[in-house]
Amino acid sequence: MQTLNASIITIGDELLIGQTIDTNSAFIAQELNKIGVWVQRRVAVGDVYHDIWNALEEEGKKSDIIIITGGLGPTADDITKPLLCEYFGGQLIVDQNVLAHVKFLFEKIYRRTGPILERNLNQAQVPNNCIVLHNARGSAPGMWFEKMIAKENNKVPSKTVYISLPGVPHEMKGLVTTEVIPKLLREFSFPSIIHRTVVTSGQGESVIAELIKDFETALPKHIKLAYLPAFGMVRLRLTASSFDKDALNTEMDFHFNQLVSLVKEYVVSESDTPLEVMLGEILRQRKATLSTAESCTGGYISHLITSVAGSSEYFNGGVVSYSNKLKQTILSVSPHTLKTNGAVSEETVREMVKGALDTTGSDYAVATSGIMGPGGGTEAKPVGMVWVTVGNRKSIATKEFHFRFDRERNIRQTAHVALDFLRKFILAND
Ligand code: AMP
């Protein structure tokens, strides 16, 4: 049995000019990957009839499953539906279920008064040769078409599925999760794709690569190793697929355990868990609470922490003390410290942590102060210089970092090193 291949076609001029970042492809690829479908191609085209048509033609020769997003809106630039209808030789008819759903959305959910516009009602029109996929989150339904097509490497025509989904990310996601994946699982048989990820911190990828070079050379060809460095951490991922899931699991366990033991002194997690989730777990296990005192990160650390569901259990809140005035009034940083050492200094961040612990009563606090750029740097304190402090009532630890990237990256980098620093501090000060 062969692995099924997929193509993703994203449609929209906005994708080509970079106004909208194509997040749909990433989500779809992840979801397909989980059920063992290999996404072999991603194609982006504008709202141009012939380009879309050609993409359908090309991808149909290469892939078994073609997922299309975008161009299903009620406006004139959205041409996917009539095009698909023509491509598959159908006719547009009103689908009574979709019509009822559109009316329900406009009257009960959006609470629009007055008649529904013709262009919105038209969303209930679908080609008569497709299977309609219910879009609970919006008015444009998904559409599933099937055709027998000979692939480039196999002259015997095989079942090829085209699935058209709206471009709006949260509608697309709803459809993929509740309609597309379950239907694919019913219609095809898939191998299992297994990923195992170990997250390391404290060494760059070159050092890690040296540590595991013999392991890498000895790894069987069907198991792939990927290095994924980001924000001072390196994720190492093993991937393989097989129709015999149990045998593959055993094999992956063996290689993964070897890999983990080789890098054990740098291991942060043996699953692909974001740092903020790991930190949350550590705090929850200790029934400890946390507060932040952020200057240069402007609340980004708090944002990462609170993006984890249930973070209210351990996160009390934080102060975005961007100005010297707020550092003094809310965190009790002394004017003398600020005057003598400046806002970006070890002394200031230490006082910020103390102030945060006192004001909030939390068990732990983290503080940041730095120069994010592009302006504001000096010889002594260049752009990218950051002080991060973490502490509890017994001790405080401080680190100086030097980043060199643009402002946005510096902020994100600072937030990640701060969370990692805090994680290590809590583990070491149990
Ligand atoms: P459309 O279905 O073409 O009307 O697109 C509706 C909305 O979804 C627009 O705001 C698009 O910018 C957005 N969108 C379309 N395609 C994508 C994509 N591939 N990734 C993320 N957003 C998208």
Ligand code: MG
């Ligand atoms: Mg569009």
